[in-house]
Amino acid sequence: MIKVSVIISEDDNTKSKIEDIEIVKSLKDASGQYVYFKDIEDDLDFNFLIEAYAKATDNNLDYIVLNSHGLYEDVEIKNTYDFDEFNGNYFTVDLNIRSKLIRRSVIKDDFSDNLDLLNWDVILSANKFSFMENDDFKPQKYCNMDYAIEMLNRMTQKIIDYRSTVKLNFNFFDYKMEELIRLYESCPENERENSYLQLKEDFTKMIFHKRFTSFSVNTTVKNKYFFDCVVYTRDFKEFEDLLEEYYIMVDVEEIRQENKVIKMENAHIQRQIRTLKTMNRNILNSKSWSITKPLRDVKRLM
Structure with missing residues (x-):
């Protein structure tokens, strides 16, 4: 078979x-x-x-x-x-x-x-x-801006047609933005202006879509900022200048995430300390600990 x-x-x-x-x-x-x-x-x-x-x-x-x-x-x-x-x-x-x-x-x-x-x-x-847990299978990414824009837009319609799940739609907004941002950042310098123009054409169409309000409200701040940089700039040079602020936002977000992880780790350590203190207190107050105290005193003197 x-x-x-x-x-x-x-x-x-x-x-x-x-x-x-x-x-x-x-x-x-x-x-x-x-x-x-x-x-x-x-x-x-x-x-x-x-x-x-x-x-x-x-x-x-x-x-x-x-x-x-x-x-x-x-x-x-x-x-x-x-x-x-x-x-x-x-x-x-x-x-x-x-x-x-x-x-x-x-x-x-x-x-x-x-x-x-x-x-x-x-x-x-x-x-x-x-x-399956197999790191040998590496995720493959889009490598062409035109193709990525076309496929991501067609996927959007599929999600709407199959299951109009609000949470899924909202998450897809950020997925699309992050894929296109990654593609733009991976472009050679001499191809970036053309990629900017491709993004501008697609993003401008999004403004007139009936779901644009949902996109604006539910995408992350940094993704929406990138979107606005593309749509509302006059030319590629102005867009490139504004990108400096975008990357500052990215750095700030990474720092926030790192701080969040540190806080979670600290909270975990504090919980462990409280557990150990409780265990220690219970041991010291236990009947067996009191009974064996004379033996421990003798052992310390030897």
Whole structure:
């Protein structure tokens, strides 16, 4: 029985050495219970795919993310999550389709042919999912501004069409902004002005969208500031000058987060100290401690 179908591109020469895994060129040829969309640059561990398959079938998962990047720190990974439970936290984890093992039956005939959009079809229509702890699967990011803007806008519509979940919509606003900001920052210097103009065109359209008020109210202050810098500047030079203030805001936010972590750690230490003081007091006041006091006095004199 084929457990996993690995779908590869025409230029990919990957072969399977495990009989439970088949290599196919298209989704329609896949006969496995679960499918994996392989990038030609993936260094694929077939044994790990079988481990992921075992966890997916044991827990009846619609998909399993092959890494835990962005999942809550210091929290044990659960066997299953459901859509409503996870909700806005989708945007902290690895959202790439090539980081997922997906139940074949979840992928409907009317899903998009574009893998990035198919990925969101899966996320929004699936119910049960989980994660694997494997840092070898690195999240992939958009590398083209035009494509990223188009896909993020189409994803916005998918979220509205599938589930009009207010919390999910609000979190998506920041996800979109942070992806586009990251792309802008990764641009070579000679391409930044063109990226600015692309962002300006997209952001200006957003102002006239019926959901713009929700975006303005619910996105973070620094993301909204970046948005305003793009939309309301006359040219690229003015935008670049204003960015200095944006990066000050970013630094301040990082300091606030660091202070928040320090406060949490201090609170944890204080709780431990209080617990130890209580234990010590209980020991000193216990009957056994009083009974053995003469023996301890003798031992100190010896």
